[in-house]
Amino acid sequence: MIASLTHRNSSRSEGRLLSLLLVPVVLIALGPVVRLLLEGVGVGSGLTGDHLATVLTRDSTRTALIHSLVTAAGGTLISILIGAAFAFLVALTDVRGKAALVFCLMVPMMIPPQITALAWMQVMGPSSVLLRMLGIAPPLGSPQPLHSPGGIILLLGIQHASIVFLTLRAGLRQIPADLVEAARMSGARGLKVWAQIVLPLSLPALGAGAAMAFVTALGNFGIPAMLGIPARYSTLPTLIYQRLVGLGPSVLPEVAVLALIIGVVAILGVLLGRWLLARRSYGLVGLSGQPLSIVLKGGRLPVEIALWAFIAAILVLPLTALLFTSLIPAYGVPLTLDTLTFKAWVEALFVQPVTRRAYVNSLMLATAAAAILMAVSLPLAWLMARRPSRLTRSVDALVDLPYALPGVVLSIACILAFIDLPFTDLTLYGTIWIILAAYLARFLVVMLRPVQASVSQLDPAMEEAAAAAGARLGRRLRTIVLPLAAPAAAAGAILVFLTAVNELTVSALLWSSGTETLGVVIYNLEDSGETVMASALAMSIVVLIVCLMGCVQLAARRLPKGVVPWQS
Amino acid sequence: MAELIYSGLTKRFDGTAAPALDAIDARVGEGEFVALLGPSGCGKTTLLRLTAGFEEPTAGTLHMGADMVAGPGRFVPPEDRGVGIVFQSYALWPHMSVAGNVAYPLQVRGLKPADRRARVAEALALTGLTDFADRAPSQLSGGQRQRVALARCLVAEPRAVLLDEPLANLDLALRASMQDAFANFHQRTGATMLYVTHDQGEALALADRIAVMEAGRIRQFAAPEVLYSEPADCFVAGFLGDGAVVSAQAAGPLAGRDLPVVAMGQTLTARARTGAISHLSIRPEDITLLSEGGVRASVLSCTYLGGRFRLRLDTGGEDLVAMSPQRAAPGDHVGLRITAPWAFHDPASPAAPAREPAHA
Numbered sequence: 001m002i003a004s005l006t007h008r009n010s011s012r013s014e015g016r017l018l019s020l021l022l023v024p025v026v027l028i029a030l031g032p033v034v035r036l037l038l039e040g041v042g043v044g045s046g047l048t049g050d051h052l053a054t055v056l057t058r059d060s061t062r063t064a065l066i067h068s069l070v071t072a073a074g075g076t077l078i079s080i081l082i083g084a085a086f087a088f089l090v091a092l093t094d095v096r097g098k099a100a101l102v103f104c105l106m107v108p109m110m111i112p113p114q115i116t117a118l119a120w121m122q123v124m125g126p127s128s129v130l131l132r133m134l135g136i137a138p139p140l141g142s143p144q145p146l147h148s149p150g151g152i153i154l155l156l157g158i159q160h161a162s163i164v165f166l167t168l169r170a171g172l173r174q175i176p177a178d179l180v181e182a183a184r185m186s187g188a189r190g191l192k193v194w195a196q197i198v199l200p201l202s203l204p205a206l207g208a209g210a211a212m213a214f215v216t217a218l219g220n221f222g223i224p225a226m227l228g229i230p231a232r233y234s235t236l237p238t239l240i241y242q243r244l245v246g247l248g249p250s251v252l253p254e255v256a257v258l259a260l261i262i263g264v265v266a267i268l269g270v271l272l273g274r275w276l277l278a279r280r281s282y283g284l285v286g287l288s289g290q291p292l293s294i295v296l297k298g299g300r301l302p303v304e305i306a307l308w309a310f311i312a313a314i315l316v317l318p319l320t321a322l323l324f325t326s327l328i329p330a331y332g333v334p335l336t337l338d339t340l341t342f343k344a345w346v347e348a349l350f351v352q353p354v355t356r357r358a359y360v361n362s363l364m365l366a367t368a369a370a371a372i373l374m375a376v377s378l379p380l381a382w383l384m385a386r387r388p389s390r391l392t393r394s395v396d397a398l399v400d401l402p403y404a405l406p407g408v409v410l411s412i413a414c415i416l417a418f419i420d421l422p423f424t425d426l427t428l429y430g431t432i433w434i435i436l437a438a439y440l441a442r443f444l445v446v447m448l449r450p451v452q453a454s455v456s457q458l459d460p461a462m463e464e465a466a467a468a469a470g471a472r473l474g475r476r477l478r479t480i481v482l483p484l485a486a487p488a489a490a491a492g493a494i495l496v497f498l499t500a501v502n503e504l505t506v507s508a509l510l511w512s513s514g515t516e517t518l519g520v521v522i523y524n525l526e527d528s529g530e531t532v533m534a535s536a537l538a539m540s541i542v543v544l545i546v547c548l549m550g551c552v553q554l555a556a557r558r559l560p561k562g563v564v565p566w567q568s
Numbered sequence: 569m570a571e572l573i574y575s576g577l578t579k580r581f582d583g584t585a586a587p588a589l590d591a592i593d594a595r596v597g598e599g600e601f602v603a604l605l606g607p608s609g610c611g612k613t614t615l616l617r618l619t620a621g622f623e624e625p626t627a628g629t630l631h632m633g634a635d636m637v638a639g640p641g642r643f644v645p646p647e648d649r650g651v652g653i654v655f656q657s658y659a660l661w662p663h664m665s666v667a668g669n670v671a672y673p674l675q676v677r678g679l680k681p682a683d684r685r686a687r688v689a690e691a692l693a694l695t696g697l698t699d700f701a702d703r704a705p706s707q708l709s710g711g712q713r714q715r716v717a718l719a720r721c722l723v724a725e726p727r728a729v730l731l732d733e734p735l736a737n738l739d740l741a742l743r744a745s746m747q748d749a750f751a752n753f754h755q756r757t758g759a760t761m762l763y764v765t766h767d768q769g770e771a772l773a774l775a776d777r778i779a780v781m782e783a784g785r786i787r788q789f790a791a792p793e794v795l796y797s798e799p800a801d802c803f804v805a806g807f808l809g810d811g812a813v814v815s816a817q818a819a820g821p822l823a824g825r826d827l828p829v830v831a832m833g834q835t836l837t838a839r840a841r842t843g844a845i846s847h848l849s850i851r852p853e854d855i856t857l858l859s860e861g862g863v864r865a866s867v868l869s870c871t872y873l874g875g876r877f878r879l880r881l882d883t884g885g886e887d888l889v890a891m892s893p894q895r896a897a898p899g900d901h902v903g904l905r906i907t908a909p910w911a912f913h914d915p916a917s918p919a920a921p922a923r924e925p926a927h928a
Contacts, residue, residue, distance in 0.1 A: 461659035464622055465717075467646040468653040469673035469724060479672075483663040 018473065021379055022391060029441045032413035033401055036263070039256045039416055055257040064239040065261060071152045071224065071235060072217040078157020079213040082314075083164025084206060086307070090165075091172040092194065093294045095304050102165075103553060104311045109162040110545055112502040113222030114523050115538040116159055119318035121146055121226070122325045122535065129324040129335045130317075147231040152224050156217045158314050163216060164209035167277075171205020172198070194294070204276045211273030215266045219406020221505035225523060236262045237408040237505065244509055249429065252415065259412035263405055270404045319542060326535035344536035355537055357514070358521035361432065365517065366500035369439040370493040373447035378489060381451040382481055386460070399448060402441040407505025414438040414510065432515040438506045443499055447492040454488035455481065487558055494552050498545060570633035570727040570760060572596040572619060577628035577638075579614055588614045590784040591628065596728075598633075599758045603771035606781035607807070612764045615781070616730050619762060620653050621646035632727050652721030656733040658713045660705035666716050667692070667701040673724035691723040694756065695749075711742045718753065728760040735770060747773055768808055772796075780804050796851075798839070801914040805849040810878075814886045816848045816911060829911055832883045834863055838911035845911040852878070854909050855890040862903035867896045 055061055086105055090098050108116060122128055125144035131137035145151060175198060183197045221237040228238055240255045296303055328334070329341050348355045384392045402410050414437060418428035428434040458481065466476045482489075504519030511520045518541055525534035572595070579589040589611045596602045604612035617623045618630065621637065621644060629639035632651075637644040660669050670691055674684045692698045695715040705713060714734060721729055731750075735743045751774055754761055765771050771778045772792045779789040780803070788800040799805035805813045816831035816838070827840035831848050838848060857879075865881040865888065872878075877895055881888045881902065890904060 459657055459659060461655040461657050462661060464620070464646065465653065465655060465659040465720070466661075466672070466676075467622070468620055468649075468651055468726075468730075469720070470647050470650070470676040471672075472647050475676065480661060484661075 018379055018383055019387070019389075019391075021376065021383065022395060025376060025380060025444070026395060028437055029402055029444050030395075030398055032410065032417040032438075032441060033405065035417040036256065036259060036409070036413035039253075039260075052257055055254050060234070060239060061258065061261075064234050064236045064258075067149070067224075067228075067233060068218055068235040068237070068262070069265075071149060071156060072214050072220075074149075074153035075156025075160060075217040075220075076210050076214040078154065079161045079164045079217075080206070080210050082157065082161035082310075083209060083213070084168055086161070087165045087168035087172060088194070089303065089307065091169050092198065093296050093300075093303070095296065095300060095307065097304070101307060101311065103549070104315055105165060106162050107315055107546065107549070108158055109160065110498060110502065110549055111542055112504055112519055112522070112538075113155075113159055113220055114226050114504050114519060114526075115222075115322075115541060116155055116318070117146075117223045117226035118522065118526055118531075118534055118538050119322040120151075120155055122321035122531075123318050127332055127531075128321060129328055130321040132334050133324070144230075146227050148227070149233055151227045152233070152235075155223045155227065156220055159220070159223065160213040160216050163213045164206070167209030167212060168202060168205050171202050171208075174205075175201050191294075208273040208276040211269045211276065215269035215273070215404065215406075218262060218266055218269070219408065219505065221406075221408060221508060222519070222523070225504075225508070226526065237406060240408050240412065241508055249415070249419065252412075252419075256412055256416060259409045263409045266404065266406055266409070270400075319539075322535050322539055322542070325532060326539045328532060331529070331531045344532045345540070348533050348537040349540060352533070354516060355521055355525075355533070358516045358518045361515060362501050362518040365432070365436055365439060366497045368436055369443055369500050370447070370496040372440060373444055373496055374451075374489050374493045377444070377447045377451045377492065378455075378482060378485060379477060381448060381455040381485070382477060384452065385455045386463075399445045403443065403445045407442070407503070408509060410438060410442055411506050411509035414441070414506075429510075430512040430515075435507050435510045435515060435517070438510060439500050439503070442503075442506060443496045446499055447489075447496050450488040450492040450495070451485055454485040458484055487555065491552055491555060494548055498548050501541065501544065570635075571598045571600075572728060572760065572762070573629075573631040574615075575629050575631075577615075577618065577630055578626045579611075579618060579623060580626045587626070587784050589618070589625075592786060594779060594786055594789055596760060596762060599760055601754050601761045601763065601774060601776045603763045603765055603775035603778045604781060605765060605768055605771040605778050605808075608766060610781040611784040612766075612781050613732060614784075616732055616762060616764045619728070620651055620730055621649045650724070650727045651730055652724060652726035652728070653730040653732065654714070654717045654721055654734045656736050658705075658717045658737075660713055660716055660720075662705055664705075665701065666697060666703050666705065666708070669705065669716055670720045670723050673720065677724070687723055691719040694722070694753075695719040710738050711746055714738065714746060715749065718749075722753070722757060722759070726759070728762060731761065731763045733764055733766070735765075735767070743770075750774060772808075780807060782807075798841075798910050798912075799849050800912060801916075802847055805847070805910075805912070809851065810889055811849060811851040811854075812886070812888045814848050814850065814888075815846060818843050818845055818911075827911055831909075832863060832886050834906075836906050836909065838909050840911040842913060845913050846915050847913075848909045848911050850888055850906060850909040852889050852891045854907055855888060856905045856907065857890060857892055858903040858905055860903055862905045865902055865904055867898050867900045867902065869898055870896050 086101070089095055090101060095101070111119075121144060123130060124146055125131075126138050126140045126142050128137055146155070179201070180193055180197055183193050188196060219237065221241065224233075224235045224238050225241065228234060229242070234242065236258055240258050243251050243258075244255050324335050325331075326344050327340050327342070329339055329343055333339055349359075350356070380395075384396055405413075414434055415429055418434050418437060420427055428437065462480055462484070463476050466480045471479065501518065503517065504523060507517040507520050508523065511517060516524070518537070522534050522538050522541075525531075525537065574592045574594045577589060577592040578587055580587045592615060604615060606612050614623065618625055618638065624643055625638050630637050632649065635644070636642055637649055661672070664672065667688055670688045671684055674687055679687070688701075689698070692701055695718055697712065697715055697719060700708060700712060700716075705716065708716065717734075734750075735746055738746060747770065750763075753759075754774075763771070763774060775792060777789060777791050778795055780787045780795060782803050788795060788804045790798075790800075795804060796809050799808065802813050805811070814831050816829045818827060819830045819835055820828040822840060822843040825839050825841070827838050827843060827845065829836055829838045829840075829845065829848065836848075838845070863883055865883045868880040868882050868887065870877050870879050870892075872895070873891075877892045879890045879892050879896055879902075881890055881904070883904075888904070896902065
């Protein structure tokens with residue numbers, strides 16, 4: 001026994017050294033969440049039973065919880081309608097231009113929610129430049145119809161439709177083609193096959209997608225903040241934001257309770273989704289493929305027109321409105337050839353120190369997060385694939401958590417974890433580093449999964465051949481694994497960059513003067529009435545995002561399956 | 569080049585009761601070409617991976633020449649063993665050219681670029697790949713990829729070359745020509761080679777000696793012709809070559825290498841090394857068919873093998889395999905004479921019936 005232990009220790013020491021990597025990963029990615037949970041069970045310093053009782057019995061808590069559940073449920077319903085219609089039509093029929101349709105449906109999800117809200121607010125209401133150009137604007141003084149629960153529900157539904165779409169389409173692709181063929185042999189055709197075979201088999205996937213959309217809607221901060229706060233309609237995330245911003249870190253124990261409430265509801269939703277997805281694969285054996293190929297014949301063109309008209313309504317219309325608003329000299333002025341000006345663009349991109357600073361901060365944070373996560377993910381994915389242990393398996397199962405939990409929950413967790421660094425007098429709260437730490441925790445999984453997919457597809461013999469050639473672990477990782485996983489890593493890095501640039505929820509609670517991010521600045525500009533400049537800034541971000549998405553799309557063919565999230 | 573010495577080498581994988589390798593003792597001489605042959609799951613690939621250093625033994629030692637590379641308190645990782653390996657999947661790095669793949673081991677060793685180029689050119693010339701140096705592995709055929717893998721492994725002048733089912737992914741015609749390439753390569757380099765295969769034709773054709781493995785043990789380790797004509801036990805007799813194994817008893821003392829035995833109710837003279845025997849290995853060449861007299865047998869089946877017919881014969885309880893120039897119908901009666909079968913001692917196995925040939 002002792003002999004076998006000693007020879008084990010003398011070997012593979014590099015692999016052992018590499019496992020030390022798990023320490024910072026666990027500390028940063030999982031530490032804050034664990035810290036918050038500890039707070040919940042009373043281990044933390046500030047929270048007492050009193051806090052729990054006060055917060056839970058307060059009317060505002062109950063109202064916000066109900067509002068959260070109502071808007072998230074309503075939004076999910078709309079997401080299901082949109083996402084399921086698109087998934088069934090794209091996956092099962094012969095409509096043309098599927099790739100372009102899917103790409104356009106994905107754009108709303110990749111656009112930051114506060115920009116979505118801002119854009120839609122430019123479509124409706126008395127000050128809408130677009131409506132005034134068309135001469136159909138409601139009279140001045142009439143309320144903005146989106147400043148209501150209905151508005152929040154509508155936008156949440158549009159924003160998260162692609163989640164339902166992606167999960168359902170993946171589920172449809174797993175339905176074995178021979179099940180459908182068997183139904184046809186029994187005499188069922190077209191719609192009957194869809195209703196009797198495809199629909200029941202895809203219900204678990206639809207349910208899982210709905211659960212994910214619900215969790216995401218529950219954690220959405222940008223939309224209820226832009227639409228709900230002016231209407232004094234608060235959800236849990238906006239309630240946390242308002243209390244923390246209004247009263248400062250002293251209310252931390254109280255908001256921790258609120259964060260735990262959303263966290264619990266979200267985790268229940270995540271678990272429900274996983275349970276449904278696990279059920280989906282059960283019992284479905286056989287070759288999968290396109291289960292059903294409905295030929296629409298004469299109906300094809302009308303269906304295509306309807307799909308594209310819908311894309312135009314949810315994507316082109318709000319973005320056009322946003323663009324128009326960004327081109328007027330002042331809010332309320334109509335857009336004509338005479339009034340058209342790029343003043344707001346120049347102001348937002350080059351003049352205003354706060355927007356310039358936000359651009360620098362956001363780009364810096366996104367770049368740093370992408371670079372650090374890329375450097376960490378490759379050895380981490382290798383470790384998980386080649387040296388699996390109980391620890392790596394639990395990390396694998398838990399890294400989803402900081403991403404799946406609503407952003408406000410993670411933010412509160414990060415504040416709790418980093419406000420007093422253990423064993424020092426230092427604090428990260430109020431510095432840009434706490435935002436970076438939160439990004440690293442939140443987006444680790446976005447980077448890790450593509451790299452994991454790529455590493456697990458590598459033939460281990462590739463590395464063994466290099467080992468036999470005399471290359472040590474470090475060199476093997478650098479010269480063999482890195483180049484072969486590089487396309488996936490690059491795609492992952494762009495995705496991290498995209499999501500980080502988009503991000504508002506986390507930074508809304510963590511920013512301080514000087515560390516504003518783009519998401520925060522758009523919100524603040526709109527909040528202080530600078531709608532035109534907010535629109536210009538938002539529009540510039542949309543352009544950036546669509547360009548980055550285009551890059552990923554162009555590279556999609558050369559990437560392993562599962563790397564590009566909208567191409568499963 | 570160095571010899572490989574295994575002593576008591578054992579490997580147990582977690583969660584399995586039977587060891588994958590059970591106390592292997594063997595010695596592969598310097599410059600020898602040894603094949604590890606056995607059915608799948610017999611431990612031959614595990615033995616190869618232990619030799620390469622990809623797995624650690626549970627017990628026992630492995631020496632390469634004078635160095636102990638695995639044993640109590642010592643484990644030399646693959647990168648320090650100086651062995652070359654050719655994988656079934658070739659494992660060429662797709663992001664490097666042919667020359668880049670071959671140059672990699674030299675690069676790792678920090679050779680000067682000029683020396684590196686010369687050695688790479690030499691290795692490519694030896695494997696007939698000079699014209700393909702700048703191609704990507706994906707632009708090569710299976711046989712060419714195999715040769716790149718071979719060039720990559722020999723360029724570093726390894727102490728031993730390990731080959732893991734290198735021909736399994738090639739078609740039949742290419743296999744024959746690659747067999748020649750391996751034999752040629754072994755002759756020119758004099759490398760110590762360990763060759764894993766489940767194809768006995770390959771092993772018989774290529775190896776100086778073959779280790780026949782089953783259930784984690786080496787059943788017999790000998791030259792191909794010895795394995796064929798003097799199998800040590802029923803497994804080897806049945807696994808390698810065509811023929812039948814029947815039970816037998818000694819009927820007298822050993823005289824030189826001749827031993828009188830009783831089998832199938834007949835007294836025969838068998839070849840043997842000991843007087844205590846339990847079985848006979850009867851190859852088709854040991855059987856002469858007679859029109860009259862001899863042991864009587866009825867034909868069970870007749871298969872045409874090209875130029876001759878393979879007959880399965882029933883001698884009243886024991887099945888035999890014989891070759892015949894003429895077709896015979898099932899149920900025909902023939903006579904046969906058995907000349908100098910091999911007698912051996914294997915009390916553990918019941919007599920194995922004649923099998924269909926594993927490969928025609």
